[in-house]
Amino acid sequence: MSRNDAATESGTxxxxxxxxxxxAAADSDDSTVTADxxxxxxxxxxxxxxxxxxxxxxxxxxxxxxxxxxxxGETLGLVGESGCGKTTLGRTIxxxxxxxxxxxxxDGRNVARxxxxxxxxxxxxxxxxxxxxxxxxxxxxxxxxxxxEPLDAHDWETASERRRRVFELLDLVGLNxxxxxxxxxxxxxxxRQRVGIARALALEPEFIVLDEPVSALDVSVQARVINLLExxxxxxxxxxxxxxxxxxVVRHIADRVAVMYLGDIVELGDTETVYSDPAHPxxxxxxxxxxxxxxxxxxxxxxxxxxxxxxxxxxxxxRFATRCPxxxxxxxxxxxSGTAWERIDALHTVLRExxxxxxxxxxxxxxxxxxxxxxxxxxxxxxxxxxxxSDVAAADGSARSDLLTESARSAVxxxxxxxxxxxxxxxxxxxxxxxxxxxxxxxxxxxxxGDDGRxxxxxxxxxxxxxxxxxxxxxxxxx
Amino acid sequence: MxxxxxxxTDGEAAPLRDRIMANPRPAATWLAVTAVLxxxxxxxxxxxxxxxxxxxxxxxxxxxxxxxxxxxxxAADAVPTLLSRETIPNQGYYNxxxxxxxxxxxxxxLAWLLRATLIYAYSFVTLGxxxxxxxxxxxxxxxxxxxxxxxxxxxxxEHKWGLFGVAVVAMFFVMVLFAPALSPTTTAANxxxxxxxxxxxxxxxxxxxxxxxxxxxxxxxxxxxxxxVGPMQYDDYGRIHPFGxxxxxxxxxxxxxxxxxxxxxxxxxxVGLSVSIAVVLALVTAYYKGKIDLGAVLVSDAVMGMxxxxxxxxxxxxxxxxxxxxxxxxxxVLALIFAGTGWPAMWRSFRGPALQVSxxxxxxxxxxxxxxxxAIMRKHMLPYITGYVLVYGSMTLGGAIIAIAGLSFLGxxxxxxxxxxxxxxxxxxxxxTTASWHISLIPGILITLVVTGFNALGDGVRDAxxxxxxxxxxxxxxxxxxxx
Ligand code: SF4
Numbered sequence: 001m002s003r004n005d006a007a008t009e010s011g012t013x014x015x016x017x018x019x020x021x022x023x024a025a026a027d028s029d030d031s032t033v034t035a036d037x038x039x040x041x042x043x044x045x046x047x048x049x050x051x052x053x054x055x056x057x058x059x060x061x062x063x064x065x066x067x068x069x070x071x072x073g074e075t076l077g078l079v080g081e082s083g084c085g086k087t088t089l090g091r092t093i094x095x096x097x098x099x100x101x102x103x104x105x106x107d108g109r110n111v112a113r114x115x116x117x118x119x120x121x122x123x124x125x126x127x128x129x130x131x132x133x134x135x136x137x138x139x140x141x142x143x144x145x146x147x148x149e150p151l152d153a154h155d156w157e158t159a160s161e162r163r164r165r166v167f168e169l170l171d172l173v174g175l176n177x178x179x180x181x182x183x184x185x186x187x188x189x190x191x192r193q194r195v196g197i198a199r200a201l202a203l204e205p206e207f208i209v210l211d212e213p214v215s216a217l218d219v220s221v222q223a224r225v226i227n228l229l230e231x232x233x234x235x236x237x238x239x240x241x242x243x244x245x246x247x248x249v250v251r252h253i254a255d256r257v258a259v260m261y262l263g264d265i266v267e268l269g270d271t272e273t274v275y276s277d278p279a280h281p282x283x284x285x286x287x288x289x290x291x292x293x294x295x296x297x298x299x300x301x302x303x304x305x306x307x308x309x310x311x312x313x314x315x316x317x318x319r320f321a322t323r324c325p326x327x328x329x330x331x332x333x334x335x336x337s338g339t340a341w342e343r344i345d346a347l348h349t350v351l352r353e354x355x356x357x358x359x360x361x362x363x364x365x366x367x368x369x370x371x372x373x374x375x376x377x378x379x380x381x382x383x384x385x386x387x388x389x390s391d392v393a394a395a396d397g398s399a400r401s402d403l404l405t406e407s408a409r410s411a412v413x414x415x416x417x418x419x420x421x422x423x424x425x426x427x428x429x430x431x432x433x434x435x436x437x438x439x440x441x442x443x444x445x446x447x448x449x450g451d452d453g454r455x456x457x458x459x460x461x462x463x464x465x466x467x468x469x470x471x472x473x474x475x476x477x478x479x
Numbered sequence: 480m481x482x483x484x485x486x487x488t489d490g491e492a493a494p495l496r497d498r499i500m501a502n503p504r505p506a507a508t509w510l511a512v513t514a515v516l517x518x519x520x521x522x523x524x525x526x527x528x529x530x531x532x533x534x535x536x537x538x539x540x541x542x543x544x545x546x547x548x549x550x551x552x553x554a555a556d557a558v559p560t561l562l563s564r565e566t567i568p569n570q571g572y573y574n575x576x577x578x579x580x581x582x583x584x585x586x587x588x589l590a591w592l593l594r595a596t597l598i599y600a601y602s603f604v605t606l607g608x609x610x611x612x613x614x615x616x617x618x619x620x621x622x623x624x625x626x627x628x629x630x631x632x633x634x635x636x637e638h639k640w641g642l643f644g645v646a647v648v649a650m651f652f653v654m655v656l657f658a659p660a661l662s663p664t665t666t667a668a669n670x671x672x673x674x675x676x677x678x679x680x681x682x683x684x685x686x687x688x689x690x691x692x693x694x695x696x697x698x699x700x701x702x703x704x705x706x707x708v709g710p711m712q713y714d715d716y717g718r719i720h721p722f723g724x725x726x727x728x729x730x731x732x733x734x735x736x737x738x739x740x741x742x743x744x745x746x747x748x749x750v751g752l753s754v755s756i757a758v759v760l761a762l763v764t765a766y767y768k769g770k771i772d773l774g775a776v777l778v779s780d781a782v783m784g785m786x787x788x789x790x791x792x793x794x795x796x797x798x799x800x801x802x803x804x805x806x807x808x809x810x811x812v813l814a815l816i817f818a819g820t821g822w823p824a825m826w827r828s829f830r831g832p833a834l835q836v837s838x839x840x841x842x843x844x845x846x847x848x849x850x851x852x853x854a855i856m857r858k859h860m861l862p863y864i865t866g867y868v869l870v871y872g873s874m875t876l877g878g879a880i881i882a883i884a885g886l887s888f889l890g891x892x893x894x895x896x897x898x899x900x901x902x903x904x905x906x907x908x909x910x911x912t913t914a915s916w917h918i919s920l921i922p923g924i925l926i927t928l929v930v931t932g933f934n935a936l937g938d939g940v941r942d943a944x945x946x947x948x949x950x951x952x953x954x955x956x957x958x959x960x961x962x963x
Contacts, residue, residue: 096847123849135840140627140862149858150848181622196844203848 038069039207039239040093040126045102045112047085047092058312062088064263065102070207075233075240077254077271079247079286081308085263086243087131090209093241094126095119106207124154127200131212133192137184143170143195144180150202169198174228190221194228201232207239215246226253247287251275259283262308262319269454279449279456281326281468305342306349315352317440318458322349325476326460326468328437333408338475340403343385344412348431350381351415355424378419386412411435498620505615513612516605522560523657529555530740534807562601563660567594570664572717573681587719588711591663595721598660602653631866634943641939647932648873654739662733663719669695669730670737671896680716689716695728702913710917723917726906735922738898742929744807745814745893746879752818754872757825761864762856764826765833772830779823787820795891808897813886817879828871829864836863866944870937877933884926900926 045066048059062085070076078086091097092112093104099112111122127150130136137146144166151162167177173194184192193213200208210229214222230253233240244250250257250271257274259267259282267280278284285304305323315321322345329341336344386403404412411434418427432440438459447461448454460468499506517524529552536548560566569590571580582590617629635641654661668676673692680687680694698714700707700723708714708724722731764772791813798804798812806812836842837860845855880900886892887901888908895902900922907918 094847096843120849123847128844128847130840130844132840136844138839138841138845138859141858142623149845149850153845153848153850153854183623183625183627185627186625199844199848 037072039072039106040070040111040241041103041105042066042068042070042089042093043103043105045089045092045104046100047088047097048100060310060312061263061314062311063092064311064314066260066263066265067102068258068265068268070239070241071256072206073233073237073239074255075242075253077250077257078241078243078260079245079250079257080260081286081304082245083308083311084260085311086260087211089260090128090211090241090243094128094209095122096128120154124203125205126207126209127203127205128209128211129193129196129200129213132216133189133196134184134216136196137192139184142181142183143175143187146184146195147198147202150199154203156203165202166198169201172201172232173198188221189217190225193217193225197225197228197232201236204236205238207241209241209243211243212245213242214249215244222249229253247275259286262314263311264319264457266320266458267449267454267456269449269456270452273450273452273454277450277469279454279461279468280458281324281460281472282320283456284468284472285323285325305345309349309352315440317436317438317442318444321439322352324439326458326471327439328459328465330435330437333405333435335405336408337403340408343403344408344431344435347381347385347412347415348428348435350378351419351424351428351431354378354419355428378416382412382416408434495620498622502619505619509608509612509615512608516601516608519561520601520657522555522563523660525555526552526560526659527656560660562594562598562657564594564665567597569594569719570678572679572686574686575681587663587717588713588721591719591721595661598657599650599653602649602657606649631943635939638939638942640935641942644873644932644935644937644939647928648936651739651743651929651932654736655743658736658740662730662736663721664730664733666733666737666898669733670898673729678716678718680718694718695724697728698724699728700724700726700910700915700918702910702915704914707914709914710921722921723915725903725918726910726915731903731918731921734898734903735900735925738900738903738922741807741810741893741897741899742880742883745810745817745883746876748811748814749817749821749879750872750876752814753822753825753875754868756818756822757829758861758864758868760822760826761829761833762860764830765837765860766852766856768834768837775826779826782820783823785820787816790820791816791886792891795886808894810883810893810897810899813883813892817882821875821879825871825875829867832864832867833860836860866940870941870944873933873937873940877930877937880933881926881930884922 045063046061047063048061050059064085066089068076078089080086088097092099095104095111095114102112104111106122106125109118109122111126114122141149144163147166147169148162151157151165156162156165166180170177170179175191175194175198179187179191184195187195193216197213213229214225217225226249229240232238240253242250242254254271256269257271258265259274259280261282267274267278267283269279274283275287278287289304309315309322318324318327321327329336386409411430414434415427415430418424418430442459444457444459446455446457449456449461458468459465460471529548533548533552564570567582567590569581569587571578571587571590573579578584578586581587582593585593659665668691673695674690676691677688678691678694680689694714694716697716698708698718698720700709708720708728710723711719711721712723713719714724714728718730720730720732722735725731725734760775764775794816795804795809795812799809804812839859842855842859845859850858883892883899884901884904887899888905890905892901893899903922904919904926907915907920907922910916911919
């Protein structure tokens, strides 16, 4: 197939075979990759899962409006907590998942809408290396068969050419010829991942999505696989999308890094600047979670609280608002302590969770009939949060603390009133109304940060608000 | 650098033929012994094939059996076979001083026993030799020094109950394959055309010749000690009956040996068909999921909702007069009905494992480089459900055998004169408490044994492929057996 194309385009097949690596090599030699040469352009990409639609539940918004460019020859790191949609993003870019909306453009093709022959061509050009080499290799096939399969699927040359190619690939990833007839079971994790890499390279792709390729491996093996990937990139002029939750690995391998939270990219920029001077509050808290990371001032206490909200119902406004350490607070509550805010946020999270988890059929019926259960639950939560705090109780000796100011307490009381009746939706709204801010109302736009093309999606990058970093320093830095 | 790599790769990837050429001894000795073993019994194998072919030809409506097939059948009889009725005959007569016509002048019972023992010994030696062949391949010619199947085979070899199943099933297959040679007499002479054949016997003061039909009248098992020929007894005409006789005086062993063919063929056809439907459906529904899966659930529920027994009775009555109802004395229709009603249960059994495999990451990986759906199903999913296919296939085969016997017992199954085990049980049911207890009891025990054997085989395979599973799920087999 490619032979014919090549013949019509450039006269001989040989010429085209040779042209790809040389062009790629030229790209990688030239270390300053030009910004306006994207290999893959992702525009407002959405992927919703609507699996159990019987109850009319909201779809899971795994990827929700992602835009980014992947430049020819670069390694773009994609980091975020598990469940943030980074793997889905990678799979949707490859066309393994049907996009719900938006587009993925490469060489003028909208990959997300391809089918038939063009889709197969894209599947040749773009490959994936999977996270778990144990699960991604069919253990009833020999390594040779596994690496050969893409070649067979695309009718690559002749049978003996394919076999020769497989030996070449095994050699390329550091395996021996005798490994051809062994089964995945007989290999160590690192060797298996090499097999997975050899398979991904079989069809001479330009672009490879590496989905946490080393996170299932021993630390000692990780470095070697990473080095292999770097060597291959240099040798073959590959473009990588490197998905990982291990931030230090990404710092090592990636040219640029995209930080993903709950289906969207919150910060995107050159790896070194993002790591040394994170702009977005989420990146900031993520990086401060790395033990021994020295990313500037002392921010030990900026740990990520709780878990991300369900992607079935992401918060309105900023996705990160429920956990953000730099969240904009309304001026009238300026006098609340950091602890108080922490507790209020915790209450907010509890109410949100109540509002969204108890949507079983019987629970809904109960609510319809006004038979709200769990009234006592919420009282206990409130007591735990605001009344039984040992520090506060010790300070003034009374059970009822002055952790909250008068107006804050009345807002909390209002919300709890609703929650007692099982109207968690309303309770959440009350809290949001009282303690919410611009962060809860507007989905922040991307703002350019610094002068190297970095972007970050946080309202605090506008002149109107204080810079996230100094806010975090002020709130958490000096205790 | 390129050249040595090339020669090495070519050497590594050499086809089996070249690998054997490089080290011919183990293969050559194995092949030589195999050839001898095969030559000894070639006639019996050819006979079996020819009989199948003739049956198939006879099954076609309105067409006489082609002359070529008949010629083949005759030719098959002419192929010299070591362990046959001709070389070790047991049919002879006493002439006052010794036996005439039996092997080495042995008494008929000893001659028959010798032949049957030799046939079984031969069969097990051959099976053992096939195993030796596999081991030789594994040690001398296979490039991979280990494959995942090795573990399965090793686990199966440790499984006593599964090995028992293999032994029983093997004995059953030997009976099917060598039915003519095992039987003390032939179906043609004893069951189908008794009045067209004659025999000579010793009356006490001389020899006389009667038709087999007449002799059968004198060898009936009717429940009284006077009128009964039990297991390993001679009748008044000097004939040995290893399992005794039927109430009609015909030889029960011959009846059972040939009946095993019918049981197995119905079983294989019905299980083969329903397994094929179920496997294809399981792969497709597991791969595409969603609406296709839902549709298959609905259809299979509808089919499972139909009362199988009622359907069998109705269809066999309706179709009994038509050409399709006559194929193989009605056995073919039975097989079709079993297959048509049996696939949903089978599909249900395969669906879970198939869904599980379809969610494995290597299926995703195959999709990511553009492998076609059919190739994904074949290469990445099918190998993971073949184990279940063996398990449920073998258990359902046992179920089918019991079901056919049950139907014949009710008078619905396979029509006379084609022998069928269930009919023997039926024929003997009035004599269970009498001297002629053997008529029902022996086929009954054999049915139980064969079905148990198939189930044991299934159990063994299941434990071998999935050592962790200790589920007591017997699949559709037991339900099937009980239903009919
Ligand atoms: S917009 Fe508000 S909540 Fe979101 S990251 Fe910025 S400060 Fe935090």
